[in-house]
Amino acid sequence: MSKPTKYSAEVRERAVRLVQEHERDYDSQWAAMVSIAEKIGCTAETLRKWVRQAERDQGRRPGLTTEERARLKELERENRELRRANEILRKASAYFAQAELDRRGK
Numbered sequence: 001m002s003k004p005t006k007y008s009a010e011v012r013e014r015a016v017r018l019v020q021e022h023e024r025d026y027d028s029q030w031a032a033m034v035s036i037a038e039k040i041g042c043t044a045e046t047l048r049k050w051v052r053q054a055e056r057d058q059g060r061r062p063g064l065t066t067e068e069r070a071r072l073k074e075l076e077r078e079n080r081e082l083r084r085a086n087e088i089l090r091k092a093s094a095y096f097a098q099a100e101l102d103r104r105g106k
Contacts, residue, residue: 007042015040015047016054 007015018036019029026032030044033051037044055061064072 007040011040012050015042016050019047019051020054 015036019032022036023029023032026035029051030048033047034044037047040047052061052063053066056063057065
């Protein structure tokens with residue numbers, strides 16, 4: 001399977017703008033997406049995802065904006081790191097507590 005192609009932000013923005021500007025020229029928004037996707041060289045589903053995210057960013061559709069998604073991803077990463085650090089500290093604490101008990105027993 002081939003690696004997916006990465007499209008620049010400019011290409012994405014232009015494609016979304018084309019869909020929004022020309023969707024009334026087609027029978028449906030999907031028909032506009034299919035036509036425009038063929039012209040820019042991506043799949044219609046990829047373009048649909050870009051359009052939906054742009055609609056969320058513009059407040060026209062419910063859901064997380066791009067900025068909120070990035071912030072959530074950052075917080076989840078930070079949360080994983082803190083959990084990992086807490087686990088390390090818990091194990092170290094238990095190790096040193098056991099070492100202290102062994103030392104007192106002698």
